[in-house]
Amino acid sequence: MTGRADVPGSIYRNGKRWWWSVRLPGETTRRAIPLRPPGARYATADRRVAEQVARDLYARAVFRAQAADAPPDAGTIAGLAAAYMAHAEAYYTGPDGKPTQEITRVRLSLGPLLDLYAATDPADFGPLAFQTVRQSMVAAGLARKTVNQRAATIKRMFRWATAQELVPGNVYHSLQAVDGLKRGRSGVREGRTVTPVDEAWVRLTQAALPATVAAMVEVQLWTGMRSTEVCTMRPCDIDRRGKVWTYTPVTHKTAHHGHRRVVPLGPKAQAALRPFLEAARKTDAYLFSPAESEADRRARRHAARRTPLSQGNRPGTHRRADPRVTPGDLYDRTAYRRAIERAIGKANRRTRADFKRRRVTDPDAIHAALIPHWTPHQLRHTAATRIRREMGLDAARALLGHRSLAVTDTYAELDQALAAEAAGRFG
Numbered sequence: 001m002t003g004r005a006d007v008p009g010s011i012y013r014n015g016k017r018w019w020w021s022v023r024l025p026g027e028t029t030r031r032a033i034p035l036r037p038p039g040a041r042y043a044t045a046d047r048r049v050a051e052q053v054a055r056d057l058y059a060r061a062v063f064r065a066q067a068a069d070a071p072p073d074a075g076t077i078a079g080l081a082a083a084y085m086a087h088a089e090a091y092y093t094g095p096d097g098k099p100t101q102e103i104t105r106v107r108l109s110l111g112p113l114l115d116l117y118a119a120t121d122p123a124d125f126g127p128l129a130f131q132t133v134r135q136s137m138v139a140a141g142l143a144r145k146t147v148n149q150r151a152a153t154i155k156r157m158f159r160w161a162t163a164q165e166l167v168p169g170n171v172y173h174s175l176q177a178v179d180g181l182k183r184g185r186s187g188v189r190e191g192r193t194v195t196p197v198d199e200a201w202v203r204l205t206q207a208a209l210p211a212t213v214a215a216m217v218e219v220q221l222w223t224g225m226r227s228t229e230v231c232t233m234r235p236c237d238i239d240r241r242g243k244v245w246t247y248t249p250v251t252h253k254t255a256h257h258g259h260r261r262v263v264p265l266g267p268k269a270q271a272a273l274r275p276f277l278e279a280a281r282k283t284d285a286y287l288f289s290p291a292e293s294e295a296d297r298r299a300r301r302h303a304a305r306r307t308p309l310s311q312g313n314r315p316g317t318h319r320r321a322d323p324r325v326t327p328g329d330l331y332d333r334t335a336y337r338r339a340i341e342r343a344i345g346k347a348n349r350r351t352r353a354d355f356k357r358r359r360v361t362d363p364d365a366i367h368a369a370l371i372p373h374w375t376p377h378q379l380r381h382t383a384a385t386r387i388r389r390e391m392g393l394d395a396a397r398a399l400l401g402h403r404s405l406a407v408t409d410t411y412a413e414l415d416q417a418l419a420a421e422a423a424g425r426f427g
Contacts, residue, residue, distance in 0.1 A: 075121060075122075076118065076119050076120065076121065076122070077113060077114065077117050077118055077119075077120050077121075077122050077125060078114055078118040078119065080122050080157070080161055080166060080167070081110045081113065081114060081157065083161075083164075083166065084106075084110075084157045084160060084161065085106065085107070085110070087160060088102070088103055088106045089103055092106075094251045105149070105150075105153065106153055106157075108150065109149075109150035109151075109153035109154055110153070110154065110157070112133050112136045112137050112140070112150075113133050113154055115136070116129075116132060116133055116136060117129060117133070122158070122161065122166070122167040122171060123167055123168055123171060125158075125171060126171070126174055126175075127174055127175060127177055127178050130151070130154070130175050130178055131178060133151075133154065134147060134151050134178075134181075137150060137151070138181075138188050141189070143188070143189055143190060143191030143192075144181045144183065144186065144188040144189065144190055144191070145190075145191050146191065147181055147188060148180040148181055151178075151180065152180070154175075155172070155175050155176070158171055158172040158175055159172050194375075194377060194378060194381055195378065195381060196378060196381040196382040196384075196385045197374040197378040197379065197381075197382055199221070199382065201371050201372060201374060202217060202221060202374075202379070202382075204347055204371055205217070205340060205343050205344055205347060205371055205374075206218070206343075207347065208343040208344075208346045208347040208350075209339065209340070209343040210293045210296065210297055210339070211293070211296060212276075212288050212289070212290075212292065212293035212296065213288075213293065213331075213336065213339045213340070213343070215272045215273070215275070215276065215288070216230050216231070216288050216331070216336065217340070217376070217379065218268070218269070218272040219233075219265075219269050219272050219273060220376060220379045220380070220383075221379050221382060221383060222266060222268045222269045222272075222383065223247075223263055223264075223265060223266075223269050223383065224379075224380050224383030224384055224387070225263055225380070226377075226380065227333035227336055227337070227376040227377065228251075228332075228333050229247075229249045229261070229263065230288070230336070230376075231286075231288060231330065231331040231332060231333060231336055232249060232250065232251065232286065232330070233247060233249075233273075233286065233287045233288065234250075234283070234284055234285065234286055234287060235277055235281070235283045235284075235285070235287065236283040236284050237249065237250060238265070238273070238277070240277075244264050244265065244266060245264070245265035245269075245270055246262050246263065246264055246265065247262070247263040247264075247265055248261065248262050248263075249261050249263070273287065276288065285329065286329055286330045286331075288330075288331055289327075289328075289329045289330070289331075290327035290328055290329070290330070290331055290335065291327040291328060291329055293327070294327040333376070336376055337375055337376055340374070340375070340376060341373070344371045344373060344374070347371055348370045348371055351366075351369050351370055351371075352366065352370075355369070
Protein backbone atom coordinates (compact mmCIF):
# COMPACT_ATOMS: atom_id res chain seq x y z
CA MET A 1 0.00 0.00 0.00
CA THR A 2 1.52 3.30 -1.05
CA GLY A 3 1.64 6.13 1.44
CA ARG A 4 0.36 9.64 0.98
CA ALA A 5 2.30 12.05 -1.22
CA ASP A 6 3.65 14.07 1.73
CA VAL A 7 4.89 10.94 3.52
CA PRO A 8 8.08 9.38 2.04
CA GLY A 9 8.13 5.61 1.49
CA SER A 10 5.22 3.19 1.71
CA ILE A 11 2.96 1.99 4.48
CA TYR A 12 1.36 -1.43 4.81
CA ARG A 13 -0.60 -3.39 7.37
CA ASN A 14 0.49 -6.70 8.86
CA GLY A 15 -2.29 -8.07 11.03
CA LYS A 16 -3.38 -5.29 13.37
CA ARG A 17 -0.20 -3.24 13.11
CA TRP A 18 0.87 -0.62 10.60
CA TRP A 19 4.42 -0.79 9.25
CA TRP A 20 6.44 1.76 7.39
CA SER A 21 8.92 0.91 4.64
CA VAL A 22 11.35 3.77 4.05
CA ARG A 23 14.72 4.31 2.42
CA LEU A 24 16.75 6.30 4.90
CA PRO A 25 19.43 8.77 3.75
CA GLY A 26 22.60 6.95 2.71
CA GLU A 27 20.88 3.56 2.32
CA THR A 28 20.30 1.66 -0.93
CA THR A 29 17.50 -0.61 0.26
CA ARG A 30 14.24 0.03 2.01
CA ARG A 31 13.92 -0.80 5.69
CA ALA A 32 10.66 -1.88 7.32
CA ILE A 33 10.27 -0.04 10.61
CA PRO A 34 7.53 -0.91 13.12
CA LEU A 35 5.89 2.36 14.03
CA ARG A 36 5.09 3.21 17.61
CA PRO A 37 3.64 6.49 18.80
CA PRO A 38 5.73 8.27 21.46
CA GLY A 39 5.23 6.61 24.83
CA ALA A 40 3.29 3.65 23.44
CA ARG A 41 4.39 0.08 24.11
CA TYR A 42 3.00 -1.52 20.97
CA ALA A 43 2.70 -0.51 17.33
CA THR A 44 -0.35 1.55 16.51
CA ALA A 45 -3.52 0.35 14.83
CA ASP A 46 -4.32 3.91 13.67
CA ARG A 47 -3.00 4.67 10.20
CA ARG A 48 -2.98 8.42 10.81
CA VAL A 49 -0.78 7.99 13.86
CA ALA A 50 1.47 5.66 11.84
CA GLU A 51 1.88 8.27 9.12
CA GLN A 52 2.74 11.01 11.62
CA VAL A 53 5.29 8.85 13.39
CA ALA A 54 6.72 7.89 10.00
CA ARG A 55 7.27 11.55 9.16
CA ASP A 56 9.05 12.05 12.46
CA LEU A 57 11.20 8.94 11.93
CA TYR A 58 12.24 10.09 8.50
CA ALA A 59 12.91 13.66 9.63
CA ARG A 60 15.13 12.46 12.50
CA ALA A 61 16.94 10.15 10.09
CA VAL A 62 17.62 13.09 7.79
CA PHE A 63 19.02 15.03 10.73
CA ARG A 64 21.28 12.19 11.85
CA ALA A 65 22.55 11.51 8.34
CA GLN A 66 23.40 15.15 7.62
CA ALA A 67 24.02 14.36 3.98
CA ALA A 68 26.86 16.54 2.71
CA ASP A 69 25.79 16.40 -0.94
CA ALA A 70 22.53 18.33 -0.42
CA PRO A 71 21.71 21.39 1.68
CA PRO A 72 19.38 20.64 4.64
CA ASP A 73 15.74 21.47 4.20
CA ALA A 74 14.87 24.19 6.72
CA GLY A 75 11.18 23.51 6.14
CA THR A 76 11.21 21.20 9.18
CA ILE A 77 12.82 21.51 12.59
CA ALA A 78 14.91 18.42 11.75
CA GLY A 79 16.30 20.16 8.67
CA LEU A 80 16.88 23.35 10.62
CA ALA A 81 18.71 21.38 13.32
CA ALA A 82 20.90 19.73 10.67
CA ALA A 83 21.79 23.15 9.25
CA TYR A 84 22.60 24.47 12.71
CA MET A 85 24.76 21.41 13.49
CA ALA A 86 26.74 22.04 10.31
CA HIS A 87 27.26 25.62 11.46
CA ALA A 88 28.21 24.54 15.00
CA GLU A 89 30.76 22.00 13.80
CA ALA A 90 32.50 24.71 11.80
CA TYR A 91 32.16 27.40 14.48
CA TYR A 92 32.96 25.58 17.73
CA THR A 93 36.54 24.52 17.04
CA GLY A 94 39.70 24.91 19.07
CA PRO A 95 43.04 26.38 17.97
CA ASP A 96 44.03 22.93 16.72
CA GLY A 97 41.00 22.82 14.43
CA LYS A 98 39.33 20.01 16.38
CA PRO A 99 35.68 20.27 17.55
CA THR A 100 35.16 21.41 21.12
CA GLN A 101 32.88 19.90 23.75
CA GLU A 102 30.20 22.40 22.73
CA ILE A 103 29.36 20.17 19.76
CA THR A 104 28.30 17.40 22.12
CA ARG A 105 26.26 19.84 24.20
CA VAL A 106 24.42 21.04 21.11
CA ARG A 107 23.58 17.47 20.06
CA LEU A 108 22.26 16.61 23.51
CA SER A 109 20.21 19.81 23.61
CA LEU A 110 18.54 19.24 20.24
CA GLY A 111 17.69 15.59 20.96
CA PRO A 112 14.47 16.25 22.98
CA LEU A 113 13.39 18.85 20.41
CA LEU A 114 13.72 16.33 17.58
CA ASP A 115 11.99 13.59 19.53
CA LEU A 116 8.84 15.71 19.74
CA TYR A 117 8.84 18.16 16.83
CA ALA A 118 11.19 16.81 14.15
CA ALA A 119 8.65 17.16 11.32
CA THR A 120 7.18 20.47 12.53
CA ASP A 121 7.56 23.66 10.51
CA PRO A 122 9.93 25.97 12.48
CA ALA A 123 7.56 28.87 11.87
CA ASP A 124 4.90 27.00 13.89
CA PHE A 125 7.18 26.38 16.89
CA GLY A 126 6.05 28.63 19.73
CA PRO A 127 6.45 29.13 23.48
CA LEU A 128 4.03 26.34 24.44
CA ALA A 129 5.86 23.81 22.27
CA PHE A 130 9.17 25.06 23.69
CA GLN A 131 7.89 24.53 27.23
CA THR A 132 6.75 21.02 26.25
CA VAL A 133 10.29 20.21 25.10
CA ARG A 134 11.70 21.63 28.31
CA GLN A 135 9.25 19.60 30.38
CA SER A 136 10.40 16.42 28.60
CA MET A 137 13.92 17.19 29.83
CA VAL A 138 12.59 17.58 33.37
CA ALA A 139 10.72 14.27 33.06
CA ALA A 140 13.96 12.63 31.94
CA GLY A 141 15.46 13.53 35.32
CA LEU A 142 17.82 16.31 34.27
CA ALA A 143 18.81 18.89 36.87
CA ARG A 144 17.48 22.45 36.68
CA LYS A 145 20.78 23.98 35.56
CA THR A 146 21.20 21.41 32.80
CA VAL A 147 17.64 21.94 31.58
CA ASN A 148 18.19 25.71 31.44
CA GLN A 149 21.47 25.29 29.55
CA ARG A 150 19.95 22.99 26.95
CA ALA A 151 16.88 25.18 26.57
CA ALA A 152 19.19 28.15 25.99
CA THR A 153 20.93 26.18 23.23
CA ILE A 154 17.59 25.66 21.47
CA LYS A 155 16.92 29.39 21.70
CA ARG A 156 20.40 30.04 20.30
CA MET A 157 19.60 27.84 17.31
CA PHE A 158 16.48 29.88 16.53
CA ARG A 159 18.45 33.11 16.96
CA TRP A 160 20.98 31.86 14.42
CA ALA A 161 18.16 30.78 12.10
CA THR A 162 16.63 34.25 12.37
CA ALA A 163 19.93 35.84 11.40
CA GLN A 164 20.15 33.51 8.40
CA GLU A 165 16.54 34.35 7.42
CA LEU A 166 15.56 30.70 7.73
CA VAL A 167 12.66 31.39 10.11
CA PRO A 168 10.56 34.50 10.78
CA GLY A 169 11.98 36.82 13.42
CA ASN A 170 8.89 36.59 15.60
CA VAL A 171 9.62 32.91 16.38
CA TYR A 172 12.84 33.65 18.24
CA HIS A 173 11.38 36.70 19.97
CA SER A 174 8.41 34.68 21.21
CA LEU A 175 10.75 32.06 22.68
CA GLN A 176 12.55 34.81 24.56
CA ALA A 177 9.37 35.31 26.59
CA VAL A 178 9.93 31.90 28.26
CA ASP A 179 12.08 32.46 31.35
CA GLY A 180 14.47 29.86 32.69
CA LEU A 181 13.49 27.57 35.54
CA LYS A 182 14.01 29.26 38.92
CA ARG A 183 15.59 27.65 41.94
CA GLY A 184 12.97 26.46 44.42
CA ARG A 185 10.05 27.63 42.25
CA SER A 186 9.84 25.11 39.44
CA GLY A 187 9.69 21.74 41.20
CA VAL A 188 12.79 20.55 39.35
CA ARG A 189 15.58 18.78 41.17
CA GLU A 190 18.79 20.68 41.79
CA GLY A 191 22.08 19.23 40.65
CA ARG A 192 24.64 17.88 43.06
CA THR A 193 26.70 20.63 44.65
CA VAL A 194 30.38 20.22 43.84
CA THR A 195 32.40 20.28 47.06
CA PRO A 196 36.13 19.95 47.81
CA VAL A 197 37.49 16.44 48.18
CA ASP A 198 39.43 15.62 51.33
CA GLU A 199 43.14 15.31 50.60
CA ALA A 200 43.29 12.04 52.56
CA TRP A 201 40.91 10.42 50.06
CA VAL A 202 43.02 11.80 47.20
CA ARG A 203 46.16 10.16 48.61
CA LEU A 204 44.44 6.81 49.00
CA THR A 205 43.19 7.02 45.42
CA GLN A 206 46.61 7.95 44.07
CA ALA A 207 48.04 4.74 45.51
CA ALA A 208 45.78 2.78 43.14
CA LEU A 209 46.32 5.04 40.11
CA PRO A 210 48.84 4.59 37.28
CA ALA A 211 51.88 6.80 37.80
CA THR A 212 50.87 9.11 34.93
CA VAL A 213 47.36 9.80 36.24
CA ALA A 214 48.63 10.08 39.83
CA ALA A 215 50.95 12.87 38.65
CA MET A 216 48.06 14.60 36.89
CA VAL A 217 46.07 14.53 40.14
CA GLU A 218 49.05 15.92 42.06
CA VAL A 219 49.49 18.81 39.64
CA GLN A 220 45.81 19.68 39.68
CA LEU A 221 45.66 19.47 43.47
CA TRP A 222 48.36 22.14 43.88
CA THR A 223 47.45 24.41 40.97
CA GLY A 224 43.64 24.31 40.80
CA MET A 225 43.73 23.88 37.03
CA ARG A 226 40.78 22.60 35.06
CA SER A 227 40.96 18.98 33.91
CA THR A 228 41.44 19.90 30.25
CA GLU A 229 44.28 22.26 31.13
CA VAL A 230 46.09 19.45 32.93
CA CYS A 231 45.49 16.95 30.13
CA THR A 232 46.93 19.23 27.44
CA MET A 233 50.18 20.24 29.15
CA ARG A 234 53.24 20.27 26.85
CA PRO A 235 56.90 21.14 27.56
CA CYS A 236 56.78 24.02 25.07
CA ASP A 237 53.95 25.64 27.07
CA ILE A 238 55.91 25.70 30.35
CA ASP A 239 58.38 28.46 31.14
CA ARG A 240 60.88 26.98 33.59
CA ARG A 241 62.87 30.15 34.15
CA GLY A 242 62.64 31.46 37.67
CA LYS A 243 61.72 29.91 41.00
CA VAL A 244 58.05 29.67 40.03
CA TRP A 245 57.36 28.19 36.63
CA THR A 246 54.47 29.36 34.47
CA TYR A 247 52.22 27.32 32.20
CA THR A 248 50.27 28.97 29.39
CA PRO A 249 47.60 26.60 28.01
CA VAL A 250 47.03 26.71 24.27
CA THR A 251 43.30 26.48 24.86
CA HIS A 252 41.14 27.05 27.90
CA LYS A 253 37.54 27.73 28.84
CA THR A 254 37.56 31.51 28.33
CA ALA A 255 39.97 31.68 25.38
CA HIS A 256 37.14 32.66 23.01
CA HIS A 257 36.63 35.81 25.12
CA GLY A 258 40.21 36.87 24.43
CA HIS A 259 41.41 36.07 27.96
CA ARG A 260 44.95 34.87 28.51
CA ARG A 261 45.45 32.09 31.04
CA VAL A 262 48.76 31.75 32.88
CA VAL A 263 49.09 29.11 35.61
CA PRO A 264 51.91 29.46 38.17
CA LEU A 265 53.63 26.19 39.09
CA GLY A 266 55.16 26.04 42.56
CA PRO A 267 57.72 23.56 43.95
CA LYS A 268 55.21 20.76 44.62
CA ALA A 269 53.72 20.94 41.14
CA GLN A 270 57.22 21.13 39.67
CA ALA A 271 58.25 17.98 41.53
CA ALA A 272 55.30 16.09 40.00
CA LEU A 273 56.08 17.37 36.51
CA ARG A 274 59.86 16.98 36.50
CA PRO A 275 60.01 13.22 35.66
CA PHE A 276 57.81 13.82 32.60
CA LEU A 277 59.74 16.89 31.51
CA GLU A 278 63.06 15.06 31.78
CA ALA A 279 61.84 12.09 29.72
CA ALA A 280 62.89 12.05 26.08
CA ARG A 281 59.99 13.61 24.16
CA LYS A 282 59.33 16.34 21.64
CA THR A 283 58.68 19.78 23.06
CA ASP A 284 55.23 19.87 21.48
CA ALA A 285 54.27 16.37 22.68
CA TYR A 286 51.78 16.01 25.52
CA LEU A 287 53.31 15.32 28.93
CA PHE A 288 50.65 12.85 30.04
CA SER A 289 50.20 10.15 27.40
CA PRO A 290 47.80 7.19 27.73
CA ALA A 291 50.09 5.17 25.45
CA GLU A 292 53.07 5.78 27.73
CA SER A 293 50.94 5.02 30.79
CA GLU A 294 49.83 1.70 29.28
CA ALA A 295 53.41 0.79 28.35
CA ASP A 296 54.52 1.59 31.91
CA ARG A 297 51.69 -0.54 33.33
CA ARG A 298 52.69 -3.51 31.20
CA ALA A 299 56.33 -3.08 32.18
CA ARG A 300 55.41 -3.07 35.86
CA ARG A 301 53.28 -6.20 35.46
CA HIS A 302 56.10 -7.91 33.62
CA ALA A 303 58.57 -6.99 36.38
CA ALA A 304 56.18 -8.41 39.00
CA ARG A 305 55.64 -11.63 37.04
CA ARG A 306 56.17 -14.77 39.09
CA THR A 307 55.69 -17.42 36.39
CA PRO A 308 58.92 -18.11 34.48
CA LEU A 309 58.96 -16.96 30.87
CA SER A 310 59.35 -20.59 29.83
CA GLN A 311 55.92 -21.36 31.26
CA GLY A 312 52.46 -19.91 30.69
CA ASN A 313 51.77 -17.05 28.27
CA ARG A 314 54.73 -15.39 26.66
CA PRO A 315 54.70 -11.56 26.74
CA GLY A 316 52.57 -10.19 23.93
CA THR A 317 51.11 -13.49 22.72
CA HIS A 318 47.67 -12.97 24.25
CA ARG A 319 47.12 -9.44 22.91
CA ARG A 320 44.47 -8.77 20.32
CA ALA A 321 45.79 -8.30 16.82
CA ASP A 322 43.28 -5.53 16.15
CA PRO A 323 42.07 -4.07 19.47
CA ARG A 324 38.90 -2.01 19.44
CA VAL A 325 40.51 0.80 21.42
CA THR A 326 44.19 1.72 21.37
CA PRO A 327 45.80 4.21 23.79
CA GLY A 328 46.38 7.62 22.26
CA ASP A 329 48.84 10.39 23.01
CA LEU A 330 46.41 12.58 24.94
CA TYR A 331 44.04 12.14 27.85
CA ASP A 332 40.71 13.88 27.59
CA ARG A 333 38.79 14.85 30.69
CA THR A 334 36.45 11.85 30.35
CA ALA A 335 39.31 9.34 30.25
CA TYR A 336 40.96 11.18 33.14
CA ARG A 337 37.78 10.97 35.23
CA ARG A 338 37.24 7.29 34.40
CA ALA A 339 40.79 6.44 35.44
CA ILE A 340 40.08 7.96 38.85
CA GLU A 341 36.77 6.10 39.12
CA ARG A 342 38.48 2.80 38.36
CA ALA A 343 41.17 3.50 40.95
CA ILE A 344 38.55 4.27 43.60
CA GLY A 345 36.78 0.99 42.82
CA LYS A 346 40.08 -0.90 42.93
CA ALA A 347 41.05 0.62 46.30
CA ASN A 348 37.62 -0.06 47.78
CA ARG A 349 37.69 -3.69 46.66
CA ARG A 350 40.99 -4.09 48.44
CA THR A 351 39.55 -2.51 51.56
CA ARG A 352 36.53 -4.84 51.56
CA ALA A 353 38.77 -7.85 51.03
CA ASP A 354 40.94 -6.77 53.96
CA PHE A 355 37.92 -6.42 56.23
CA LYS A 356 36.68 -9.82 55.09
CA ARG A 357 40.04 -11.39 55.79
CA ARG A 358 40.05 -9.88 59.30
CA ARG A 359 36.40 -10.93 59.72
CA VAL A 360 35.21 -7.40 60.40
CA THR A 361 31.47 -7.16 59.73
CA ASP A 362 30.61 -3.76 61.21
CA PRO A 363 28.94 -1.93 58.27
CA ASP A 364 29.67 1.51 59.73
CA ALA A 365 33.37 0.72 60.03
CA ILE A 366 33.51 -0.61 56.49
CA HIS A 367 31.61 2.38 55.08
CA ALA A 368 33.89 4.84 56.89
CA ALA A 369 36.97 3.20 55.35
CA LEU A 370 35.69 3.25 51.76
CA ILE A 371 36.79 6.09 49.49
CA PRO A 372 33.78 8.18 48.44
CA HIS A 373 33.24 8.93 44.77
CA TRP A 374 35.01 12.09 43.65
CA THR A 375 35.90 13.72 40.35
CA PRO A 376 38.87 15.77 39.08
CA HIS A 377 36.74 18.91 39.15
CA GLN A 378 36.60 18.66 42.94
CA LEU A 379 40.38 19.06 43.06
CA ARG A 380 39.87 22.58 41.72
CA HIS A 381 37.51 23.28 44.60
CA THR A 382 40.02 21.82 47.07
CA ALA A 383 42.80 24.09 45.80
CA ALA A 384 40.53 27.14 45.85
CA THR A 385 39.38 26.47 49.40
CA ARG A 386 42.92 25.99 50.68
CA ILE A 387 44.23 29.17 49.04
CA ARG A 388 41.24 31.24 50.15
CA ARG A 389 41.61 30.05 53.74
CA GLU A 390 45.33 30.82 53.89
CA MET A 391 45.71 33.84 51.60
CA GLY A 392 42.24 35.26 50.96
CA LEU A 393 39.71 35.46 48.15
CA ASP A 394 41.88 37.60 45.85
CA ALA A 395 44.65 35.00 45.86
CA ALA A 396 42.14 32.23 45.09
CA ARG A 397 40.72 34.27 42.21
CA ALA A 398 44.19 34.84 40.76
CA LEU A 399 45.14 31.15 41.03
CA LEU A 400 41.94 29.92 39.36
CA GLY A 401 42.11 32.55 36.62
CA HIS A 402 38.70 34.07 37.35
CA ARG A 403 37.76 37.58 36.30
CA SER A 404 35.14 37.89 39.03
CA LEU A 405 35.35 37.30 42.77
CA ALA A 406 31.75 36.10 42.70
CA VAL A 407 32.73 33.15 40.51
CA THR A 408 35.62 32.26 42.82
CA ASP A 409 33.27 32.35 45.80
CA THR A 410 31.33 29.40 44.35
CA TYR A 411 34.54 27.37 44.20
CA ALA A 412 36.10 28.29 47.53
CA GLU A 413 33.98 26.61 50.18
CA LEU A 414 33.80 28.29 53.56
CA ASP A 415 36.04 26.76 56.21
CA GLN A 416 33.46 25.45 58.68
CA ALA A 417 36.13 24.61 61.24
CA LEU A 418 37.33 28.22 61.23
CA ALA A 419 33.75 29.48 61.47
CA ALA A 420 33.08 27.21 64.45
CA GLU A 421 36.24 28.45 66.16
CA ALA A 422 35.20 32.06 65.63
CA ALA A 423 31.71 31.38 66.95
CA GLY A 424 33.17 29.67 70.02
CA ARG A 425 35.54 32.55 70.69
CA PHE A 426 33.38 35.57 69.91
CA GLY A 427 29.82 34.28 69.80
